[in-house]
Amino acid sequence: MSIQMSGTKPKAVTGSLISFENVSKTFELADRSVAAVENVSLNIKRGEFVVLVGPSGCGKSTLLNMTAGLFLPTSGRVFYDGTLVTGYNLKTGYMTQNDHLLPWRDVVGNISTPLEIRGMARGERHDRVAHLIELVGLVGFEKSYPSQLSGGMRKRTALARLLAYDPETLLLDEPFAALDAQLRLNMQIELLRISRSLNKTILFVTHDLDEAVALSDRAVVFTARPGRIRQISDTPLPRQRDLAGLRRDPAYTRMTAELWDLIMPTLNETRGEAS
Amino acid sequence: MSNVEIGMGQPNAALAEAERRARADRAKKAKRVESLKLNLYRVLLIGGFLLLWEFASGRLIAPFFISAPSAIFRRLYGWIASGDIFFHMGITATEALSGLLLGSVIGIVVGTILGMRPFLARLLDPIITTFYSLPKVALAPLFILWIGIGIDMKITFTAAIVFFLVFLNTYTGVRNVSRELISILYLMGANEMQVLRRVVLPSAITWVFAGLRISVPYSLIGAIVGELMASNKGLGALLVRAQGEFDTAGVFAALVAIMALAVIFNMAVRRLERKLMPWKQAEQDQQAAV
Structure with missing residues (x-):
């Protein structure tokens, strides 16, 4: 990574x-x-x-x-x-004021999205997402949907997603x-x-x-x-x-x-x- | 504070989460008590109505018009014992379900394509609106001419009704997908298929299900009307036969069977909905907890 x-x-x-x-x-x-x-x-x-x-x-x-x-x-x-x-x-990777998470995907699913798009293998994806979740302090909320998260947690999920796809x-x-x-x-x-x-x-x-x-x-x-x-x-x-x-x-x-x-x-x- | 490290927010968040869960539990318990009460009242209401009906039959109103719950029950029991009812229910269910499937699959596909291609949608708009305004029942004679009076006629007829309902909902759903979400995915390098799978379809599925829920009673209308017009099997045919024999109890019994079918269909759609949209369930729980 x-x-x-x-x-x-x-x-x-x-x-x-x-x-x-x-x-x-x-x-x-x-x-x-x-x-x-x-x-x-x-x-x-x-x-x-x-x-x-x-x-x-x-x-x-x-x-x-x-x-x-x-x-x-x-x-x-x-x-x-x-x-x-x-x-x-x-x-470019864009994180807007509105976090724009996918409501139908849980925290892991949201952070994985850019990695899936890039075609990263499941195992590698899993490790990377786990690391990012730890980085932004969302351990324990992997299976939560955006609607179940606080505003701050949603922002952190969006940031982790942005870091996941690592744009220039x-x-x-x-x-x-x-x-x-x-x-x-x-x-x-x-x-x-x-x-x-x-x-x-x-x-x-x-x-x-x-x-x-x-x-x-x-x-x-x-x-x-x-x-x-x-x-x-x-x-x-x-x-x-x-x-x-x-x-x-x-x-x-x-x-x-x-x-x-x-x-x-x-x-x-x-x-x-x-x- | 010496521990300046990512994740300091966690204990607070975990606490808030526990509190949220406790509140959700309380809300759930209150809900259970209420639904128990509701069910009890419902049983009393329906039971009271049936008793009144039974009493009125033959005393206040002639049985020819309203039959009696006991007579209807006996008729139903007879059909169940002979297995007749299952045969006819099976026919009607097959017609309605196949029509529902066929119509909604085509509706979803066409709705998605037109939703993604505004030019095509504008091009076809007057044609679709015209056909939508046409009472679909009026198409039945045409279908009979084309494909006869067999089971496939009822399926086609039902599919034609369901198609418009699902198509219009899917189209609206696809048009309402957040432009920003789509942009964000394109910025990640997604292609159109990836955007479709990850954003457009999940977002539109709420609308699709709204269309499906409306379609359930309509699919039964399609099957039954088709049977009323020309058939010797299915619940509609049973209805016609009972009517021809001036068998009021039989008519009511057939109606009960149709209702039972509708209830089963509705339950199936609701179950499918919950399975395909787990995040909706989460949203509902969330609202209950606030």
């Missing part, structure tokens, strides 16, 4: 893996059109951990959808590894939002470890600024809808970092505060719009 692979791959940082070129996306609703993102240009290198933050509805998820090829930009272009994204991008790029849309603090930290540590040791590229959407700083190599801050890039900050933390001890790191505190100051005004804007 590839997650257990030891050592690091050579980092071949040749150009960018994902690039957005003047990307705009407008959704046509029945009575009006809504601009989700506007004129976004962004380059993401292979192996990079990029976090997208910004107020709700600023089109962060839209960018993930376009990277996965679920829909195309209204104008502009999205490239993945040098090729234009025009359909399902099989190099992970698109994560608030994957840890429903978890308790302890488990969230554990999952963050695990995600960071995986991203480093396997040189995964990660696009991570969150509302949690602490999480954004803790995990990212770069944090991209968006304005309220239509989402435009407001600022891109390099995270002043080493790539190998101790997540549990970050609270005492002045560089971490400073950047979190900086993001807060940047986001707060836009938060008020969206609230004004919503009411």
